[in-house]
Amino acid sequence: MKLLEDRIRRDGECRPGDVLKVDSFLNHQIDVALLCELGKELERLYHGAGVTKILTVEASGIGIACIAAQYFGVPVVFAKKSKTSNIADDVYAAKVDSYTHGVTNTVIVSKQYLHPEDRVLIVDDFLAKGQALLGLSEIIRQAGAEIVGAGIAIEKAYQGGGDLLREQGVRVESLARIASMDPETGIQFI
């Protein structure tokens, strides 16, 4: 999606250690007008796919998931990263290694909010090694629900997570796919 690629080229910062900093518009400050365009595009891509629920994981996926959900007319469920005092014990759970933070989290979703009749679209801001998506897919499978696919803002395609999911038969639509990036040579898109 040219709008997003242009924005990444303009405002994204490629940092040492394979970090793409998009804090100025995606995951610290959020350009909500941009998210609206991304949300509309995700709805266009998955139009007619019968999505009944959008699943994401806290924290930075929640904004794009909520904005996109408006265009689908469905609720959002966000997986939580740790057990809190007001979540029931009755949860689906999966382990997720966080590439950015270097930790392993358990992500959980209450069994109340995913059902076998649900057709679930996973929405997230980033896809790199695919750990978050694999965890969310696992939760959808535990619920006996159907994975319609994934809608991602930025895929670091060279890290292989997207292809891993596609090989498993999951439809993955990423609005910007990075072929390679380097602080010296910049960002190349697929």
Place this chain on the structure above:
Amino acid sequence: MKLLEDRIRRDGECRPGDVLKVDSFLNHQIDVALLCELGKELERLYHGAGVTKILTVEASGIGIACIAAQYFGVPVVFAKKSKTSNIADDVYAAKVDSYTHGVTNTVIVSKQYLHPEDRVLIVDDFLAKGQALLGLSEIIRQAGAEIVGAGIAIEKAYQGGGDLLREQGVRVESLARIASMDPETGIQFI
């Protein structure tokens, strides 16, 4: 706001330990259509106040902040709860005690995203003892920006956080204000 009060009466669960569980529509599963109505109402309340930015804190504030921000036509900044590898050292920071989770977090906002000329509306899903709002207010003060006010979905008014902020001269608009609640007698609104 009657729409929200009715929803809390219908779907909120008052649990022992002073917990109001609104996981089915506000902070685990999110009824985005409801959030849109809350967002429009916040814009109506703060119409003409010259808001340039909406500030919230991860995770559950992000949804309502992003949805509301559409109606204001401004970006969202969400404070992060811990230092991650792709946040600059150059941050505003404040301590926040979490009532729900029983821990103290440091919340941080990059200095890049709040400026002295900003007029900031704080948006959050819950207001109880006011710790998150006090932390966010502190960050806005550190930035030299102006606090236009706070827009809250649910205020547990009997816990005093809202009045504490109001006594400090902060305008606080809460869409549902709970006077008292108890698993036996239910929820009373102001």
